[in-house]
Amino acid sequence: xxxxxxxxxxxxxxxxxxxxxxxxxxxxxxxxxxxxxxxxxxxxxxxxxxxxxxxxxxxxxxxxxxxxxxxxxxxxxxxxxxxxxxxxxxxxxxxxxxxxxxxxxxxxxxxxxxxxxxxxxxxxxxxxxxxxxxxxxxxxxxxxxxxxxxxxxxxxxxxxxxxxxxxxxxxxxxxxxxxx
Amino acid sequence: xxxxxxxxxxxxxxxxxxxxxxxxxxxxxxxxxxxxxxxxxxxxxxxxxxxxxxxxxxxxxxxxxxxxxxxxxxxxxxxxxxxxxxxxxxxxxxxxxxxxxxxxxxxxxxxxxxxxxxxxxxxxxxxxxxxxxxxxxxxxxxxxxxxxxxxxxxxxxxxxxxxxxxxxxxxxxxxxxxxxxxxxxxxxxxxxxxxxxxxxxxxxxxxxxxxxxxxxxxxxxxxxxxxxxxxxxxxxxxxxxxxxxxxxxxxxxxxxxxxxxxxxxxxxxxxxxxxxxxxxxxxxxxxxxxxxxxxxxxxx
Numbered sequence: 001x002x003x004x005x006x007x008x009x010x011x012x013x014x015x016x017x018x019x020x021x022x023x024x025x026x027x028x029x030x031x032x033x034x035x036x037x038x039x040x041x042x043x044x045x046x047x048x049x050x051x052x053x054x055x056x057x058x059x060x061x062x063x064x065x066x067x068x069x070x071x072x073x074x075x076x077x078x079x080x081x082x083x084x085x086x087x088x089x090x091x092x093x094x095x096x097x098x099x100x101x102x103x104x105x106x107x108x109x110x111x112x113x114x115x116x117x118x119x120x121x122x123x124x125x126x127x128x129x130x131x132x133x134x135x136x137x138x139x140x141x142x143x144x145x146x147x148x149x150x151x152x153x154x155x156x157x158x159x160x161x162x163x164x165x166x167x168x169x170x171x172x173x174x175x176x177x178x179x180x
Numbered sequence: 181x182x183x184x185x186x187x188x189x190x191x192x193x194x195x196x197x198x199x200x201x202x203x204x205x206x207x208x209x210x211x212x213x214x215x216x217x218x219x220x221x222x223x224x225x226x227x228x229x230x231x232x233x234x235x236x237x238x239x240x241x242x243x244x245x246x247x248x249x250x251x252x253x254x255x256x257x258x259x260x261x262x263x264x265x266x267x268x269x270x271x272x273x274x275x276x277x278x279x280x281x282x283x284x285x286x287x288x289x290x291x292x293x294x295x296x297x298x299x300x301x302x303x304x305x306x307x308x309x310x311x312x313x314x315x316x317x318x319x320x321x322x323x324x325x326x327x328x329x330x331x332x333x334x335x336x337x338x339x340x341x342x343x344x345x346x347x348x349x350x351x352x353x354x355x356x357x358x359x360x361x362x363x364x365x366x367x368x369x370x371x372x373x374x375x376x377x378x379x380x381x382x383x384x385x386x387x388x389x390x391x392x393x394x395x396x397x398x399x400x401x402x403x404x405x406x407x408x409x410x411x412x413x414x415x416x417x418x419x420x421x422x423x424x425x426x427x428x429x430x431x432x433x434x435x436x437x438x439x440x441x442x443x444x445x446x447x448x449x450x451x452x453x454x455x456x457x458x459x460x461x462x463x464x465x466x467x468x469x470x471x472x473x474x475x476x477x478x479x480x
Contacts, residue, residue: 012381105339105413120410137352141342141361144408154373155363161372161382 001179002028002084005149007157011129012167017042018127020174021053027085029058029065034078034127036170037096041074048072049079062090070094082125084176089115089123096128100136102143107136119180122152126173133160133168149175226264227478235338235416235475237268240450244458246426246465252282252328253424253469256290258297266298267336270471274329274348274424276397277466285318285328289398292317293332301336301411307343308405311398315345318399327399331362331422335473339411340420346397349428351436353419358436360428362406365396417442418475419449426468430457446474 006020017035022028031049035042052058052069060068062083069081078095091099092112099110102122110123122143124131138159146152153175160166187195227234239260245251252275258268273289275282292314299307311330318327329346342350344362352359363369371385385391396404414420419440421427431439431453439456440449450472457468 007376009376010379105411135357135359137354137357137359137361140412141352141359141408142363144410144412145363145406147409154369154376157376158363158369158372161376161385165383165386166376166381167383 003149003177003179004028004030004174005153006174007130007153007171009157009166009171011169011171013169016170017046018170018172019046019049020172021049023053023058026059027083029053030080030082030125030174031069032080032082032097032125032127032172032174034095034097034129034172037078037127037129038076041077044074045077045079048074062092066092078127080125082123082174084117084178087117087178089117091115091125097126098128098131099123099125100131100139102140105140105144107140107143117178119178121178122149123176123178124152124156124173125176127170129169130156130160130171130173133163149177152177223264230264230337233338233416234478235414236263236478237335238446238474238476239268239270239471240445240447241469241471242450242454243469244426244454244467246457246467247463248465248467250283251467252277252286253426253467254283254286254290255422255469255471256294257471258294262298263336267301267334268473269293269297269299269332269334270420270422270473271330271332272348272422272424272469272471273398274346274426274467274469276327276329276346276394276399279326281322281326282328285322285326285399288318289314289328289330299334301334301339301341304334304341304343304407304409304411307332307334307341308407311343311345311405312403315398315400315403319401319403322399324399324401327394327397329394329424330398333420333422333473335414335420335475338414338475340414341408341411343405343407345400345403345405346394347392347425349421349423349425351421351423351428351433352414353421353437353440353442354415354417356437356441358421358433358440360433361412365404365406366394367391370395414475416475416477419446420473420475421453421470422473423470424466424468426466427453427457427470429466430460430462430468440472442474446472449474 021031080097142155273286275286
């Protein structure tokens with residue numbers, strides 16, 4: 001079972017250009033768009049992901065979904081696709097969005113492709129504007145202390161706030177916890 | 181040839197006694213050396229059984245009064261002789277300023293933690309129960325009229341659990357960066373959460389000094405202990421500082437590496453940090469206490 005929490009914040013800007021998409025059928029699939037990190041094409045990228053996640057195409061096998069989205073996305077689009085299925089995660093990143101996994105008291109950058117999961121593993125997926133404000137040690141410490149995904153997110157947001165009072169531009173992230 | 185018959189009886193007696201004492205001293209020396217050797221071999225066997233990458237903590241500490249009249253900080257470090265079997269417990273408690281008996285509560289806390297040693301590393305909830313029990317006793321006596329903060333680390337087999345109540349510090353220095361591991365339990369956190377949920381920037385959360393008031397502390401009713409549900413991996417040359425806020429209020433986190441780094445021993449780091457705080461000559465310097473733990477490979 002997967003528990004998740006998403007955080008979207010203007011970060012002191014008038015406009016929120018990032019986005020998070022979620023589909024739970026047939027398995028949990030997420031997309032995180034780093035629109036605020038793109039020079040142009042953010043609107044087009046948003047449309048592509050909106051259509052894919054609103055229709056049946058999101059149910060495609062991950063490789064096919066990845067290719068389909070990539071073909072439709074504007075050049076230099078920055079986003080990540082993530083699918084949790086059974087006891088594994090598949091991910092595919094383009095540009096300034098990354099995911100980190102906390103397992104066994106350590107943290108790793110989630111690689112593109114397939115990665116096995118165990119109960120208790122935690123994943124944070126966010127734009128560079130979010131993740132870049134946090135040290136690996138801070139992410140691990142907060143993940144280990146937090147009782148759930150929302151608490152973990154709140155701890156990380158507090159750290160970013162301590163640095164820049166959430167004025168650094170759009171902040172977008174997703175926390176996931178694998179439960180037994 | 182020496183003619184011993186020329187010595188007086190008294191002199192012969194003295195030489196005899198000296199000879200006996202010399203033999204006893206030599207035998208004692210060998211006895212102690214054998215005992216040490218046996219213990220070292222036993223210890224080495226235990227360490228070898230842990231594997232090649234087994235790390236040992238080197239520990240040093242300071243406890244200073246600052247400009248306060250009383251010492252309201254207290255600390256406890258478990259015996260290193262037990263490290264291989266039970267790990268290391270290091271904790272600092274800081275009596276809450278402005279409230280009476282802060283020094284009594286902090287000492288009661290560390291003394292009670294000492295009494296409950298050893299702790300199960302595999303079951304951090306049991307350590308939380310001990311802390312909550314101490315907190316409940318403080319609450320029963322003072323009914324929120326006094327309290328203390330607490331930070332505690334439990335290090336064993338290259339992993340660390342950490343526990344926190346209030347706004348003292350557990351800091352990890354790794355790769356030249358100092359990171360505060362425990363979040364401060366004050367109103368600022370609650371305000372930031374609300375503002376962030378409302379899509380607001382958070383400058384206002386820091387402007388009111390009253391927001392630094394603690395939401396949780398030892399002696400609070402039904403306190404909530406922040407603790408690691410599973411342990412954090414630690415590596416060679418990691419440095420952990422367990423300290424009261426008197427240290428970080430004077431030396432900010434980003435400046436710590438200047439004084440505490442893996443190139444020097446824990447003792448030197450602790451000395452440098454202590455003098456760094458002292459040399460700031462802060463007129464309102466709070467009590468400041470720090471335990472510096474440097475993880476290193478065993479030389480045995």
